[in-house]
Every structure is written in structure tokens, then in C-alpha cells.
Amino acid sequence: MAPPDIPAAKRAGLPVDIERLATEGDGWLTPEERYALKTYGVCAQEQEHVFMVRVRVPGGVLPTEQARAVARLGRRDGSDWLHLTTRQNLELHWVEDVRVPRLLADLQRAGLSTRSACGHTMRNVMSSEDAGVALDEPFDCLPDARAVSDALLARSAELNSSMPSRINIAFGGSPRCREDALINDAGFVSVVIDGEAGYELWAGGSLGKAPSLSVQLSPFVRRADVLAAAEALVDVFVAHGSFDTPAKGRMKFVVSALGPAVFRAAWDQAFAAARARPHPEPVAVGVLGAGDRVAILERIPTGGWSVGVRPQRTPGLASVTIDIPLGDTNASELNLIADLADRYGDGHLVLGRDQDVILRNVAVEAVEAIRAAIAPRGLTFLGEGHAARVRACTGSAVCALGVSAAPDAGRSLLSSAGLARNTSLRVHVSGCPNSCAQHQAGDVGLAGTKVRIGGRVRTGYHVFLGAALDEPRVGEVVGRVADEDVVAATDAIVGLWEALRRGHERLGDTVARIGHDAFAAHLEAVMADRWASGPEPDAVPAPAFTP
Template identity: 30%
Template structure:
């Protein structure tokens, strides 16, 4: 009988590399990474000044146009007249208009009247009067021509503003409480820490090639208004119960988009003087160990989800910081707290701040100029933007409050808005965004008007967040009613603009143990035309069925699918 040679065991399949620099994967694994390796995004600035602004749109290198120009806050905007059904079908060059969205970064949401007036002037002169307050405290302008960009930069930089790394695979704006140093309930004024990070690292080539965007918040706010639970890195103020020392609790890996995740507490206590270097350590881990093969898995949340908080902290401390951080407490839970700073409230110095509500963040150049004038006339000239698309005028003497409130109301900027005006947000939408499928700003404004008319006595603070695509720039998964733009089928069988509906999302602050993403009821959608009817119906059901003190989010957990439909 012939002898047979035993088969060799199959070689173990080699795990595909994720493009992590620290593991030796330096060769680009996709077009974006190749583009960044070929030239640092920060280098595009001089080409814009020397070439593109002088020779016009057609002179722009495509690799700069749809890549590196984002490092200076510039995105081509959507060409007008392209419907949402073509968003995922057309090539980028077919969606591109010859105009740009320009994002002005406002670290900590802090503006002077002079800075606001400069933005206003730019809006009127170069952006057809457009301006939007974002939910990351920035201001976005539209209709910008490449020929105007150097003059815009010159005007902004003359008053200490910038568009540097407002977009791109970079450290985006550093969010902070708009009332830093003014709110009597805050644990610490985080303004110096925000300034230190911005001054040391924004525009630094050391952090100008990250795997994807990197969103930060540093806040001492008692209401935790910058949402540490959903930032890539966040420093949330805490007080050590044993020593009484105030510092920050470190969170990493939050983010929404199509695969939402809450940030993880590393359990580390960070002193104020350590914040900048700890921030750089977290960013360094992301830069070197972050996944670079697939764009949709390149955010830091995927790395920490795979590693866990303990390993991430260990690598950060041993390889980047060079020392260990002490353990510390979690932030205090603020479930139910209003985190938008709207209304009239006293500051620690006896003056007052006045928070008001533009409609879903939509303002314009003339309105910004008027706000700056009021801030100078009735306060110190200082203005703040919030993470809820709102604005605040600070340092108002008590004798000026009444007149300021009246003038803001006359401008259509109510200090005591309806719950619907106060708690509705919307992203840019199909009007300008190349990723959007549906209109958002206009739809959200119409929804506010309808709900104010139909439910005039409704007072529960139900949040309604409207997004034009699945990417969740307007935070749909953590809203009471999250509306994700999509094409839906109407009663006549036609595809029309509509929304998939998420219900009961919430951020509770603290250790985030009560936070959660919205519930999706199978098949729950509404056309844009049906939307006011649906929202009215579900709010009436909640109002009728809720128990004393029960929030909308809590009610959705026990409501039946039929009640939510």
C-alpha cells in the first residue's frame, strides 16, 4: 500500500494591515492617503495665493480642489439644481460648483464685536450675504470664489481669526463653553487650555496628517454644553472629592455619523497645566496607530473600540506622555439640564449674559453686523457661539437687559423662543452640501412654524435634529426626534424627499451611563410633506401618555411601535 504524505496545515491567513504608521505601514492604502503623502495639506495655502486666486477656478489641481483645500476650511459646494437622487450617482466633478463653502474656526466659541463685523463684511462682500452658525461653534459662509480667498484671509487674520484646519484630516475647532469664566456654576475656566492647544498645535505639520478628522472639546461647564460624550477627545471638568482639586476627566473616541459610538472614559485625571500635552498625546496615538486603509473606519472611535480604554491609556502614557496620570472621578450627571445657554442669566461679576436663538443657525451678514452693534451698545462687545447653533451676548449691565432683549426680538432673534425654535437644529442640507439628499434648513424652519401654530402650549424641551444625509452633522442619533434625510416613497408610489425617524436619543452627561442613541422603529419614515403631521401626532401622544416628570426619551423606551408611528 502506497504511503501518502500528510497534507501540510494551511498557513494562517495574514491579517490585512490597517495602514497604521506605528506598525510600519507607511505606504498609502487609498487615494486620500496617497494625496496626503504627496504633499502636506498645509502647503496648499501658498498655491491658493500665488496661483489659483490669480488664474481662477480652472487652474486648481484636482488633488487640491477635493482634498488639500479643506485644510484651510474650503469645500466646493453643491452645484445648484442637482436633486438628492443623484448624490451618490454622480462623480465629484459633476457635483462640484465653481464656488466654495468657507468655514471660519472659532475656538471656544469666543468672538469680539470687531471680529463679528469682519465676518459680516466678508459675508456681504464675498458670500452673497450667507452665514450659518454650526453646532461646533463655527461660522460657515457660501458662494465664495477662489479669487476672493486671499483677501478674506487677510481680513480674518487681521482680527485674529483663521480658517486653518477648519476642515480636512486635521484637528478641527476646539469646542468650549461660551460662558467660560462667567458662569457661577462652572468648575473651571477652560479658556487658557483651549488657547494653549490652538496656539501650539493648530497648523503644526506634526498633526496635519491624521487618519481622519479629529474633534476636540475642553470645558468647565456645569451643564457640559460641549457634549464630551461624542467628541474624538474631550476634557470634562471634575473636582477630586478627596483633595478638592479641579481638573479634567479624559474621554476618547466619541462620534456619530453612520456608525455612532459614545466616547470612553480613560479614568485619568488631567491637571489644567497638563491638558495641552495630553491632547497632543491622544492626537499622536491617533496619528500613528489610527486606521488608514478604509476611510469609513479611520476615526479614532474604531481604534479605541478595538483596543479598549485601558490599552489606549497605557499606550498614550508610556509611548507619548512619558508619565502616568492619576485616576480621577467621572463628571457629575446632568441629565435633563438645558445645555444651550439661551435666556437671560447673571454672570459671576454681576453683569448678565443674553442667549438667543437664530432659526436653526441660519443668519446673514447684515444680521451679524447688527448683533455686533448690539453687543457693543449694550455690553462689552463680546459675543459667543454655542454647540446648539445659538448665540450669546455677554457682559450686559442689568439696566441694559430689557432694551437688548427688545432689540433682539425685533431682529427675529428671540431670547425666550418657543420650545420648537429653541430645540431644533439642522445641518446645511442639499442647498449647498454635496453629500446631502434632502433640503434641511428650510424644512426645519417650516416645521418650527407649523409646530408653533399647532401646539402653542407645548412646553417640554423636545429636541428635533434634522440631517440631510446619514452622516449626522446635526447629531440625529442623540436627539429626541432625529430626522435622517432620505428618498422615500409617497402615497402615489413616487420617490420624494423624506426622512427616516430616530426617536429617544439622549446625552445625560456625567459618565454617560444613561446616554443612548435613538430608537428606530421598523419602517418608520415620513415624506417631507408629511413631517409636520407626524411630529405633531407623536408629540400629542407623548403629552397625553407621559408620567409626571417623564422625558420624551424615557417615554419612547416604553411606548409601543404603534404609539410611535
């Protein structure tokens, strides 16, 4: 099938008769109608007559009754495979074309939305998993993240037909959230100035084939002005973005074309106009103090504090992170976690940016009960499974844009000896160059592509090293490797880092100090004809990204 004319589909208003799928299947869909379906969160898979349906979870916070609804519908319509994404969404795969309308209706009845979850839309708005409870979050940003999501989602019919490309927005105030602000189209970083809660605003970040880090638009936006700030950013994007060239449609290209100073001035003008429009008052949230660290830390859960069991600001309460390998789960696991959230937590699951699930407001005395309850399912708290921290997209197994089977590579890396010795290392595996798993932000990044290794063309990966977003620095290609040699290459990388690092030096910092060429030369010596240094010299460009 020919690719869609996306600008033409937008100018036509993105018409598509979703209900017709129930009686006729998807054979009648034009390429433009298939694109229009994406704006309802319905994306065609690589296989015929089946779809992926992406469910928005604003801020990642999912009430247990909604989690159970997704579990039930995933078992009924999605082959009992639920995938957690790096943007705090839930995906149901293998949904038959004739089942799509009923599934969307049942999700809506459960209070869930798929609107604008794919395509050139305002995607799910992310929020810190620890907002309002962690020691390094100054206040709860979730109400503001939800307000922005609700306000822009309500304009979907207008914006989905006028925006040049998608917009990714993230909220949060932790060091991790500052990194996320650098790689999103818009990043609201929680700060408190003179006792008032607000945000630094960053814009223009994105990874993929042309990575770019955000620029700061404002050092402080009052909470009362957050909706106006987001609207102004959309207004500038629509006014100056490349509507007719989707491959150059992202906000980073607008920042690059105008220059940061001119872009900032355009946003200032749009912000002033947006502030003059009426907006609802923000939900009241308190500015959090430093907390009584002595009282907080003297209450100890069984097994102690760790990356997977973290103290909250309220003494005696903990947040626990359940590691979901590669973000893949099913109905029975989700139901179990929902039961645990009701019994021991606050009745919500928080979907993490690392494809895991967090339960908050857990009494420290209940931590061991949760640990014991998930163990029979082979689940552990983050950091307790002695396995690598691997994130992966769905890859070529189902994604029409996928080149390599990212989940297969991810599963193979779970047995890596080098990663087992260094479980804090993060490996990000994308099935194509479009960076759904954010391979340029991982300690080791893998991007699926066709590679020439040892005189043969095969499916494999570009290998990225050197990322340290707080510097700020993204990973760069050091070479390429075939599917079957991903683990060997990763172990060689980790071994060299272990030999050369200084003290607690991070992998990305060691690579920056020693040099990408030196790491590539080492891998060439170790791997011989199973490795080729540098990027693929004449790689076929990846298709324009619109899932």
C-alpha cells in the same frame, strides 16, 4: 468628478496653489487638490465654481471687531449669508472661486483663521459658553481650550498629512458639557479635586453612521498637563488609526479595535512621554466657589430669569442668549449684535453650540434694552419666541454630501403645533447620515436620505428617537418619512409623548420605557402610507465624510 484619493493626497503633503484660484478659477483643481483646500477651510459646494469658507472661532468667543470683519466680508464675498455651526464656527457660503484667496487673506488680517476647519484635521476646539461665569462651571476652561487649539493648529502641516481622520475636542464642566464629552473624539470635563482645577478626559465619541460614546481615559488631568494629554491622544490616534481606510478612520474605531483597556494603556504611555516634553504654564484661573446665591438671585432683570436670560456668579450680571433660527444670519444682524455686545456686554460674542449667540457680563438693568433692540429684526431671547428649538446643517442646498434640504425641513418645523406647546424639545436635522446637526442626540432626530414611502422613492428622512446622553443613550431609527410630512410625523410623536409621559419625563425616556416599536406602530397608524417603520432596507451608503 472622481472622488479624491485622500491617503495619497496626504502622503504627497496636501499641495495646492490657493493663489492660482484668483486668476484661473477652480477648473484646474484635481480631486486631491480639492481635498487639500478643505484643510484650509475651503469646501466646494454642490454648485460649480463656488465654495463654503469655514472660520474657526476657538471656544466660540469672537471679539466684536472680528465679528464686524466677518460681517463685512460675508456681505462682500458670501452673498450676505452667515451660518453658525454646532461646533462654534462661522461659515460663509457662495464664495466665488476667484474670490477665495483675497477672502482668506482678509480674514487672516482680521486675526481669524480657516486653517484645519475642514477635512481630516484637528477641528475647532469647543468650550462651554458659560465657562467662568455660570453657577455650574467650576472654573474658566476657555484658556485651556485655546491653548490646545493653538498648540495643535501650529502643527497643521504635519498633522493634516498624518492623522487618519479628524479630531473633535470639547471643554466644559456643566451637565451639558458632560454630554458633549460623550460624542466628541476628546472631551475635557472641568472638575475640581482637593481644591485643584483639572479635567476628566474622555475619548472615542462620535455620532454619524456608526455612533459610539466615549470612554474615560483619566479621572483627573491637571491643568498643567492638558497640552500633554491632548498631544498623547493625537500620538495614539496617528500610531493606531486606519490611515488608508478613511471611512474607518475616526478615533472610535481605534478604541473599538484595541479595546478600551488597551487604548487607555497606550494613551498612558504616550501621556508619560508627552509630559516629559516642555510645555508652557497654563494661564492662571481661579477655582470658583459656590457663589452667594441669595445675592445673585435677588437681582432680577425685567422679565425674570429664564433659559435665555441666566444669572452669572457675580450679582447683578447676566448672560443672554439670542436665538438665531437654524443658525442663519447676515451682516446687519451680526453688526447689531456686536454693537449690543460693546454697549451692554463685554465686547465679545459667544457663538453657542446650538447655533445661537450669547452676550455675557450684561447688567441686569440692560437686559430689557437688548430685548427691545433685537425685536425689530424678528429676534428674541432663547425661549421667548414660542418656536421650536431646531438645529440644522446646510443640507443639499449647498453641501456636496447633502441628500435633503435640512434648512427647509427646519423652517417647516418652526410652525409645528406640537413643538410650539413644548419649546424645550430639541429637533436636530441633518441633511445626510453624517450627523453634522447631531441628529442622534436630539429629542427628535432627522437624517436626510432617499426613502421608499407609499410605493415611491423620494427625498426624506430617517427619524431617530430615544436619545438621552446622560443615561447614556443615543437615538435610534424608528422609521422614515418624506420631506413634506416631517411636521405631521413630529406632531404625532409629540402628541403620543404628551399622552404617555409620566410627570416631567423626557421624550427620550418615554420612548425607552414604551419602546421604539410602539412609537413606530403609532406613527404607522396615524400617518398610514405616509410613513414606513424601521430604516430604509437597502439604503445607499452615505459617502465618506470629509467636509
